[in-house]
Amino acid sequence: MKYNLKVIISICVLIVGIAFYFLVFKTSDQIHYITVPVSKGNINQEVSATGEVAPIQLVTVGSQVSGQIETLYVKLGQTIKKGDLIAQIDSTTQQNTYNTEQAKLESYQAQYEAAEVQLAVAKSQYDREVTLYAQKATSKASLEDSQSTYATAKSSVVELKSLISQTQISLNTAKVNLGYTKILSPLDGTVVSVPVEEGQTVNAAMSTPTIVQIADLTEMKILMEISEGDINKIAPGMTVTYSVLSSSNEVFTTTLKAIDPGLTTLTNGTYVQGGSSDAAIYYYGRLEVPNTEGKLRIGMTTQDMIKIAYKEDVLTIPMSTLSEHNGKTYVRILENNDKVVEKQITTGLSDGINIEVTSGLNEGEFVVQSQMSDQQINSSVNSMQRPGRMM
Numbered sequence: 001m002k003y004n005l006k007v008i009i010s011i012c013v014l015i016v017g018i019a020f021y022f023l024v025f026k027t028s029d030q031i032h033y034i035t036v037p038v039s040k041g042n043i044n045q046e047v048s049a050t051g052e053v054a055p056i057q058l059v060t061v062g063s064q065v066s067g068q069i070e071t072l073y074v075k076l077g078q079t080i081k082k083g084d085l086i087a088q089i090d091s092t093t094q095q096n097t098y099n100t101e102q103a104k105l106e107s108y109q110a111q112y113e114a115a116e117v118q119l120a121v122a123k124s125q126y127d128r129e130v131t132l133y134a135q136k137a138t139s140k141a142s143l144e145d146s147q148s149t150y151a152t153a154k155s156s157v158v159e160l161k162s163l164i165s166q167t168q169i170s171l172n173t174a175k176v177n178l179g180y181t182k183i184l185s186p187l188d189g190t191v192v193s194v195p196v197e198e199g200q201t202v203n204a205a206m207s208t209p210t211i212v213q214i215a216d217l218t219e220m221k222i223l224m225e226i227s228e229g230d231i232n233k234i235a236p237g238m239t240v241t242y243s244v245l246s247s248s249n250e251v252f253t254t255t256l257k258a259i260d261p262g263l264t265t266l267t268n269g270t271y272v273q274g275g276s277s278d279a280a281i282y283y284y285g286r287l288e289v290p291n292t293e294g295k296l297r298i299g300m301t302t303q304d305m306i307k308i309a310y311k312e313d314v315l316t317i318p319m320s321t322l323s324e325h326n327g328k329t330y331v332r333i334l335e336n337n338d339k340v341v342e343k344q345i346t347t348g349l350s351d352g353i354n355i356e357v358t359s360g361l362n363e364g365e366f367v368v369q370s371q372m373s374d375q376q377i378n379s380s381v382n383s384m385q386r387p388g389r390m391m
Contacts, residue, residue: 031373035334035366041316043349043356045309047233049285051224051242051302055215056288059187062208063089065180068201074191074212084185087211089202091181098174105167112160115153122146122153189214192298215298220291221257224304225264228281234259239307240287244300252289256306260284311349315357319350321367331361332368340368 067090074086129146132138193213196202202209222242226234238256243249264282265271285306289296323330333341345360361367 031371033334033338033340033368034370034372036318036321036369038315038317038357038361038363038365038367040313040363041354043309043311043314043316043351043354044307045349045351047226047230047306047308049224049226049230049304049306051222051285051287051304053244053296053298053300053302054221054223055192055217055298056219056221057187057189057216058192059189059214060210061086061183061186061212061214062210063087063180063183063202063204064208065089065094065177066202066204067091067093067181069196069198069211072194072196072198074194076191076194078191080185080189080191080214082185082187085182086185087183087196089181089183091178094174094178094181098171098178101167101171101174105164105171108160108164108167112157112164115156115160119150119153119157122150126150183211185214187214187216189216192217217294217296217298218291220289220296222287222289222302222304224285224287224302224306225282226259226285226306228283231259231283233308234285234306240285240304241307242287242289242302242304244296244302246300247295248303254287254289256285257288258286260286309349311356314348315361315363316354317357317361317367318369319353319355321369322347322355333361334366334368 069087070090071088072086073084073088074080080086126146126149129138129143133140133143191212192215193210195210195212202211224240234256236256236258239253240256241251241253243251260267260283262283263271264284267284287304317331321331323332328344329347330342330344333343335341343360346358348356348358350356
């Protein structure tokens with residue numbers, strides 16, 4: 001009987017211990033919901049792109065004649081006007097050619113004047129012989145001699161006239177080539193590149209050598225790289241905001257001028273048909289922006305945002321609260337009695353974070369964004385409180 005009493009006492013102690021464990025150490029597994037209210041706001045759908053600054057007008061000024069650069073009249077960064085002298089190339093050869101053609105022209109002109117006098121004399125002699133022959137006062141041989149002399153004089157005049165024309169053309173060419181030794185600016189702008197030096201010899205026989213590059217920096221273009229996935233969302237005339245790394249806090253606004261019809265490699269002249277399909281495809285969107293203050297420089301990188309669509313004061317919820325079943329969109333609503341109800345909704349414009357709700361929800365309702373149990377909460381808290389190991 002004493003043995004049975006000990007067994008009963010042990011069982012009672014065990015029951016009390018189990019009860020104490022569940023009451024003190026065993027936590028509940030209640031679900032907690034994290035919600036966000038359905039509220040009104042603005043939805044701004046944008047496409048981001050990276051761009052590069054370039055001048056709208058960039059001219060490479062070369063030399064059409066070969067020779068040594070005697071003098072460079074400009075330096076890098078200098079502002080010049082159209083017609084300003086940029087460089088002088090040694091013009092000895094061109095000057096000599098011009099002088100030779102000029103001398104030939106003068107000689108032919110003198111010969112032409114003499115030939116015209118001879119022609120007049122020959123014509124007069126021929127006319128006289130014709131009259132005398134009609135009166136039977138001269139022989140036929142004399143008439144024929146005067147006729148031959150007249151024809152020869154006429155031929156000489158025609159030949160010299162042709163030589164004068166040819167020499168005049170050669171002289172004009174020599175004059176143009178002589179003018180090519182003076183390199184003049186074709187536009188107002190800034191010298192952005194000077195790849196040659198005084199004393200350097202340039203050879204125009206194979207290709208046109210570059211003397212300077214001149215750009216109009218008062219108006220620039222920005223070439224934005226727009227991805228293949230976004231290109232059909234974008235059209236000229238859309239509003240674009242952009243900033244540069246040197247003034248990242250300053251945002252400029254303009255409009256999209258144009259979109260190139262071909263991909264960037266085609267625009268750049270490096271497109272090869274049948275290239276790797278793994279390569280990313282981009283298209284240039286073009287902006288034209290004023291640069292009167294000179295803040296934009298050639299080659300600068302821009303961060304651009306193209307505004308696709310905008311809606312103001314519409315119902316919005318986070319996109320993370322959405323779920324889809326059978327092609328329909330649903331959200332979970334937390335009602336006053338902590339009951340979760342699933343609702344079908346229709347959506348509109350999205351900015352990638354929030355989305356417009358066009359029907360199915362009312363302002364002030366709470367949509368479930370996520371949920372956690374007590375165990376998950378405790379586990380998260382413990383992991384944050386656990387000290388890191390010393391290495």
